[in-house]
Structures are given as C-alpha cells and as structure tokens.
Amino acid sequence: MSVAASTAVGGRTIAADGVLTLVVCGIAKSGSNIRSLTLTDPSGAPLPAYIPGSHLVVEAGGRRNAYSLTGDGTNPSEYEISVLRVPDGSGGSRWLHDELDFGDELRVLAPRSAFPPVARAAKHLLIAGGIGITPILSHLHAARRWGRNVQVLYTHRPDDAAHVDEVAALSGGNIEVFTARAAFMERLQVVLREQPIGTHLYVCGPAALIDHVCESAQASGWPASRVHSERFGIDALDPGDPFLVRLTESDRTVAVPSGVSMLDALEADGVSIPNLCRQGVCGECRIPLSGGTAIHRDLYLSDTEKTAADAVMPCVSRAADGDILEVPL
Numbered sequence: 066m067s068v069a070a071s072t073a074v075g076g077r078t079i080a081a082d083g084v085l086t087l088v089v090c091g092i093a094k095s096g097s098n099i100r101s102l103t104l105t106d107p108s109g110a111p112l113p114a115y116i117p118g119s120h121l122v123v124e125a126g127g128r129r130n131a132y133s134l135t136g137d138g139t140n141p142s143e144y145e146i147s148v149l150r151v152p153d154g155s156g157g158s159r160w161l162h163d164e165l166d167f168g169d170e171l172r173v174l175a176p177r178s179a180f181p182p183v184a185r186a187a188k189h190l191l192i193a194g195g196i197g198i199t200p201i202l203s204h205l206h207a208a209r210r211w212g213r214n215v216q217v218l219y220t221h222r223p224d225d226a227a228h229v230d231e232v233a234a235l236s237g238g239n240i241e242v243f244t245a246r247a248a249f250m251e252r253l254q255v256v257l258r259e260q261p262i263g264t265h266l267y268v269c270g271p272a273a274l275i276d277h278v279c280e281s282a283q284a285s286g287w288p289a290s291r292v293h294s295e296r297f298g299i300d301a302l303d304p305g306d307p308f309l310v311r312l313t314e315s316d317r318t319v320a321v322p323s324g325v326s327m328l329d330a331l332e333a334d335g336v337s338i339p340n341l342c343r344q345g346v347c348g349e350c351r352i353p354l355s356g357g358t359a360i361h362r363d364l365y366l367s368d369t370e371k372t373a374a375d376a377v378m379p380c381v382s383r384a385a386d387g388d389i390l391e392v393p394l
C-alpha cells in the first residue's frame with residue numbers, strides 16, 4: 066500500500082506532488098466551442114495566488130493540459146479557465162466539455178507564471194487571437210486593479226468570440242474586434258507604429274498570428290525586450306535543429322533529428338521516460354541535465370529552475386545551437 070504525503074496550507078490540503086483537488090462550482094458557455102469553468106476548494110479555503118497571465122495544468126481525461134487563468138490572481142477564492150473544444154485534439158478538451166459536470170472534482174497543479182505583465186511599462190498593448198484572449202483577460206483584470214493604460218486588438222472567427230463584453234468593460238472600451246484577417250493585419254501595422262515610448266506588447270493566439278505580430282513589431286522597430294508572447298502546445302513550436310544527447314550512465318549517444326522531440330528519440334532508442342502531456346506542461350518527463358546548454362521550451366520549469374540548468378523537459382526542449390546535452394541515464 067502506498068501513502069501519498071500531503072501538506073495543509075491555510076486550511077487547504079496540497080498533495081506532496083503539488084496537486085490540488087478542486088471542485089467545479091460554475092460552468093458557462095462562451096462562443097459556440099468555448100466552455101468556461103469556475104473551480105474552488107471543496108472546503109472553501111483560499112487558493113494559491115498567481116501572477117496575471119499564469120496558467121493552470123489540469124488533469125483531464127488521462128492527460129494534463131495547460132489553460133490560462135482569467136482572473137488577476139490576487140487572493141483568489143476561485144480559479145476560472147476557458148476551454149476551447151478541439152475536436153481532433155488529444156481528448157483533454159473534449160473530456161472537459163463532455164464529461165465534466167457541476168460539482169465534479171478536478172485535479173490541477175498550482176498555477177505557473179509564463180506570461181507576466183511588466184509593471185513598469187508605460188502602456189500595455191494586448192493582442193489576442195481566438196482563445197488566446199484568456200491570458201489577456203487576466204492581464205486586463207490586473208491592469209484595472211493597478212490603473213494601467215491598455216489597448217486591445219482581438220481577432221477571432223465569427224462564431225468563436227469569448228469574453229468580448231468583459232474585455233470591453235475592463236479595457237474601458239479601448240478594444241477593437243476583428244473577424245476579418247485582412248482588416249486586422251491592416252490595423253495592426255498602424256497600431257504598432259503609433260505607440261508611446263515604453264509600451265510593451267503582449268500577444269497570445271494561434272502560432273501563425275503570434276509569428277505575424279512579432280515579425281511586424283520587429284519590422285516596425287520594436288525591441289525584442291518589449292514584445293511578449295504566449296504559445297501553448299507542441300504544434301506552436303518550431304521543429305528545431307538536430308542535436309545529440311549523451312547518456313553518461315549507459316555511455317551512449319542518441320541523435321535527435323529536426324522535428325523529432327528528445328523524448329521520442331530516447332524512446333526510439335529504448336530509453337523509457339515517464340510522461341503525460343508531451344507538451345511541456347505537466348512536468349512528468351523531467352530528467353536531470355548534467356552537461357550542455359538546453360533551450361527550454363516548456364511551461365513547467367520556473368525561470369529559476371531554467372537558469373539553474375540542471376533539469377530539462379525532453380518532450381519539448383532541445384539543445385542550444387551546436388551543443389550536446391548530457392543526461393545521467
């Protein structure tokens with residue numbers, strides 16, 4: 066029999082593996098394919114605070130997926146996420162849409178920050194595509210709390226708008242909504258050029274939109290340090306360059322081709338590594354790193370852990386240019 070250790074914090078019980086068990090206390094429909102869930106502690110205890118733009122890793126239908134929290138993160142008694150139904154996805158979103166009901170329990174990992182607002186920014190230009198509005202909504206809640214200057218561009222398919230009224234209210238009406246790609250592209254070029262010095266740009270949405278916005282900002286002279294993006298999922302990552310992994314314990318070297326994850330390459334070579342999401346969000350595949358410089362592309366390790374450079378998530382991360390990663394396997 067195995068017994069999981071746990072810790073009581075502020076009346077709430079957090080398992081030793083960092084998992085919180087919450088209960089669904091609200092369900093709402095936003096757009097035709099978006100389901101918004103409100104989660105709370107079963108005992109009513111306060112939940113861990115989080116930085117605006119953080120995400121929650123949710124166990125859904127045997128997988129772990131990351132979803133942006135939409136609140137401002139200060140003293141939360143509830144967590145709110147909005148889930149886009151992905152018919153041909155891995156099944157997590159379908160489970161959250163079709164199986165989960167009011168009053169059900171849901172296991173989540175404590176919030177992680179990957180897309181925080183810069184407090185010293187003179188202005189926050191917030192750009193969202195589709196379900197990418199969710200971390201932007203979190204930024205807007207914080208912006209209102211702190212009286213920050215914001216401007217929002219939101220582009221979405223005609224039947225997939227989410228939180229538009231809330232975003233309009235929080236931005237003080239300083240929002241432009243687009244359902245036609247050409248109109249958004251045209252307006253983007255103008256907006257990028259007319260920002261006051263010290264503005265920071267945040268973009269979240271499909272990979273193609275993020276790439277276009279970031280490239281347009283660069284072409285308009287924005288320094289990279291003032292452009293921030295949030296990407297979810299393996300599909301949003303580029304295939305990367307080929308590299309080598311040195312297995313120091315077994316004295317072997319494994320080649321990782323472009324477009325193949327380190328996890329896939331190691332498994333193909335007979336190395337078994339526990340994993341769940343294969344998207345850099347659940348933390349299950351974490352392995353020690355004993356040499357080489359990794360490009361960390363996961364949403365699991367904190368900035369401090371990434372700087373420490375002693376662990377890597379092989380499902381998404383790769384070696385820095387020309388480097389060989391060493392792992393004690």
Ligand code: FES
Nearest residue numbers: 343347348350380
């Ligand atoms: S399998 Fe989930 S982070 Fe790698």
